[in-house]
Amino acid sequence: xxxxxxxxxxxxxxxxxxxxxxxxxxxxxxxxxxxxxxxxxxxxxxxxxxxxxxxxxxxxxxxxxxxxxxxxxxxxxxxxxxxxxxxxxxxxxxxxxxxxxxxxxxxxxxxxxxxxxxxxxxxxxxxxxxxxxxxxxxxxxxxxxxxxxxxxxxxxxxxxxxxxxxxxxxxxxxxxxxxxxxxxxxxxxxxxxxxxxxxxxxxxxxxxxxxxxxxxxxxxxxxxxxxxxxxxxxxxxxxxxxxxxxxxxxxxxxxxxxxxxxxxxxxxxxxxxxxxxxxxxxxxxxxxxxxxxxxxxxxxxxxxxxxxxxxxxxxxxxxxxxxxxxxxxxxxxxxxxxxxxxxxxxxxxxxxxxxxxxxxxxxxxxxxxxxxxxxxxxxxxxxxxxxxxxxxxxxxxxxxxxxxxxxxxxxxxxxxxxxxxxxxxxxxxxxxxx
Numbered sequence: 268x269x270x271x272x273x274x275x276x277x278x279x280x281x282x283x284x285x286x287x288x289x290x291x292x293x294x295x296x297x298x299x300x301x302x303x304x305x306x307x308x309x310x311x312x313x314x315x316x317x318x319x320x321x322x323x324x325x326x327x328x329x330x331x332x333x334x335x336x337x338x339x340x341x342x343x344x345x346x347x348x349x350x351x352x353x354x355x356x357x358x359x360x361x362x363x364x365x366x367x368x369x370x371x372x373x374x375x376x377x378x379x380x381x382x383x384x385x386x387x388x389x390x391x392x393x394x395x396x397x398x399x400x401x402x403x404x405x406x407x408x409x410x411x412x413x414x415x416x417x418x419x420x421x422x423x424x425x426x427x428x429x430x431x432x433x434x435x436x437x438x439x440x441x442x443x444x445x446x447x448x449x450x451x452x453x454x455x456x457x458x459x460x461x462x463x464x465x466x467x468x469x470x471x472x473x474x475x476x477x478x479x480x481x482x483x484x485x486x487x488x489x490x491x492x493x494x495x496x497x498x499x500x501x502x503x504x505x506x507x508x509x510x511x512x513x514x515x516x517x518x519x520x521x522x523x524x525x526x527x528x529x530x531x532x533x534x535x536x537x538x539x540x541x542x543x544x545x546x547x548x549x550x551x552x553x554x555x556x557x558x559x560x561x562x563x564x565x566x567x568x569x570x571x572x573x574x575x576x577x578x579x580x581x582x583x584x585x586x587x588x589x590x591x592x593x594x595x596x597x598x599x600x601x602x603x604x605x606x607x608x609x610x611x612x613x614x615x616x617x618x619x620x621x622x623x624x625x626x627x628x629x630x631x632x633x634x635x636x637x638x639x640x641x642x643x644x645x646x647x648x649x650x651x652x653x654x655x656x657x658x659x660x661x662x663x664x665x666x667x668x669x670x671x672x673x674x675x676x677x678x679x680x681x682x683x684x685x686x687x688x689x690x691x692x693x694x695x696x697x698x699x700x701x
Contacts, residue, residue, distance in 0.1 A: 268332045270297040270486065273582040282333040283388045286381070286487045287397060289480030290467045296582050297486050302533045303328040310537060313497065314505040318351065319344050321501060322494040328534060329490050330384075338387060343494075346379040351495045353502035353646060356622045360635055361506075361646040363499045366625075370439050371652035371673060373492070373524065374410035380491035381481055382414040382421070389420045394477065398701075399423045400466055401481040402459035404520065405432050405572035406651055409439030411481040412447045423481070424698075426450045426459040426687065431567055431574070435655050435674055442680025450697075454689030457565050457576050465691045472695055483523025484579050492527035497536055499646055507644065509537075514645035516542040516635040518627040519551060520573035522580035524648065529587060529598070539643070541599045544634035546570040546626075549603035551578060556601075558592040560585075569606045569659050570626040572651070602634035609633075610663045617664050625653040625660065 269279040274295030280288065285297040305328060313321060322343045330339055349367045356362050368375030389397055399421055401411045408425040415423045425440045429451045441449040452459050463480055466472055483489040496515065503513060515538050517525040525543055532538055545552050546568040554560045562577035588594040604612075612629040616622055624632055631647030639645055653660045654670045661668050670678070687694060 268299055268301065270299055272296070273298060273586045282330060282486075283392065286385055286388060286485065287477070287479050288467075289478070289485045290464065294464065294468060296484050296579065298583060298586055299329070299486070302530055304533070304535045307535070310535065313501040314509070316501060318494075318498045319347050321497050322347055325494055325497055325531075325534070326491070329493075334384075334387070342380065342383045342387065345383060346376065346491065347494070349375075351498055353499050353506070354622075355506070356616070356620050356632065359639060359644045360632065361503060361644070362622065362628065362632070362649045363495065363646050364649050365495060366649065366652035368410075369673065370406070370409040370413050371655060371671065372406035372410055373648060373650040374406050375414065376495060377483070377488040377492050377523075378407075378410035378414035378481060381485060381487035382418050384487045385421065385479070386418050394420060396420050396422060397477045397479055399479055399481045400426070400463045402426045402456060402463045403432070403440070404428070404456035404574050405436045406655070407482060407572075408432075408449070409436055412440035412443055415481070416443055416447060417445055421446060422701075423447045424450055426452050426462055428455050428459055429453050429686075431455065431571060433571070433656055433658070435657060435678065438677045438680060438682065441682045441684045442677060444683060449684040450687040450694075451684040452687045452689055455565050456574055458689040460579065462689070462691055462694045466694065466698065469695060472698060475699055476701065482579070483521050483526075489523035489527050489580065490530065492524055493531045493534075496528045496531040496538070500536060500538065503644070503646060512539040512643045513537065514540055514542065514635065514639060514643050516544055516631045516638070516645060516647040518570070518573055518631045518648060518650055519543040519545055520548070520575040520578065522551065522578040522584060524650075525599070526580045526583045526587070529584065532598070533587070542634045542638050543599055543601050544630035544647075545601065545603040546573045546609065546630060547603065547605060548574055548576055549601075550576060551581065552601035552603045554592075555596050555599070568609075569656070570609055570630055572627055573630070600638060602630070602638060604630050604633060613660060613663045623653045623660070623664070623668070624649065625651045625656050627651060
């Protein structure tokens with residue numbers, strides 16, 4: 268299948284080209300020409316299938332034309348070597364726990380899949396080295412760094428905003444060494460993302476080295492995130508019989524995650540509607556209200572992975588709906604919360620349901636609690652383990668939060684990072700020396 272740019276000013280690309288390039292030459296994001304619907308019989312029996320079986324069916328619809336079936340099966344099963352359980356929190360609300368992977372965050376799925384897919388294309392095309400650039404506001408960096416750690420032929424550069432990620436998040440990508448380099452940028456996440464995009468557009472730099480991105484702008488990062496929406500539906504159907512309308516609420520920052528869910532809906536997944544939960548960076552919420560998209564500098568919050576002032580994947584949402592505000596608003600509603608409201612939700616949910624939310628999941632739970640209509644049930648995405656925000660969560664609930672063994676192991680490592688100016692020329696000169 269070929270892929271086109273959302274800006275429609277670049278030639279079509281094959282899957283391999285879209286994955287290796289990351290961003291189209293015209294700065295647009297790659298989109299597949301078609302989204303294949305899965306037959307009703309698949310949804311009739313989905314509750315009898317395993318996570319891996321479901322994901323293989325979805326992956327075949329996305330990538331089956333371009334990757335041999337046995338190779339694709341191996342990539343999917345190697346990616347999904349952990350569970351993503353759907354846990355009931357209250358009478359009508361379920362949590363999809365996406366923190367059971369190696370770095371305890373939802374991005375483990377997309378990052379592990381992309382690492383394996385990119386490795387396959389590098390071997391197939393005989394490339395010597397591909398350099399992965401990734402901007403992170405928190406969990407992306409750790410998921411990508413650990414997903415690509417030790418993969419032959421791939422060098423990873425993680426750009427993150429100085430002082431704006433939690434200590435645990437920082438340790439997960441600054442202590443690895445090997446083929447992972449952490450760059451501590453004196454700026455915001457938006458500055459980091461702008462550096463990555465500018466690098467892709469710089470002709471001299473691209474002649475010097477093969478660049479790709481592992482942010483959700485890359486089709487190999489965001490599309491596999493559709494897998495767990497299908498698995499959530501299967502578990503919900505198994506647990507409840509699946510008779511009521513189903514709503515999905517997604518804590519939203521760069522909008523790759525909810526875009527993957529919207530792709531699932533186009534494939535026939537019976538989710539009635541979506542809620543995009545924002546923190547104070549409510550650019551999409553304001554778009555839903557006004558029909559006008561107005562990016563602005565990001566604001567630091569306790570839900571830091573959602574601190575995005577110009578969500579890249581909004582371009583894909585707009586493209587998916589033909590630019591129609593009315594169509595987007597019919598499938599997606601929005602909510603926005605202050606730090607005080609997020610903290611209040613973490614505290615209240617812990618006291619009432621004895622379920623501990625991370626700040627991002629708290630946005631999802633609250634938006635779903637306030638947004639469900641009569642007769643509906645819903646699930647929200649609990650995108651990271653609360654221990655990744657230990658100081659914040661402990662301050663809110665006034666109780667200690669246990670650190671899982673996986674995180675404790677990262678905390679023992681020594682931070683290795685390189686200071687980096689937010690101006691592109693300094694970043695370019697650093698890469699030119701590599």
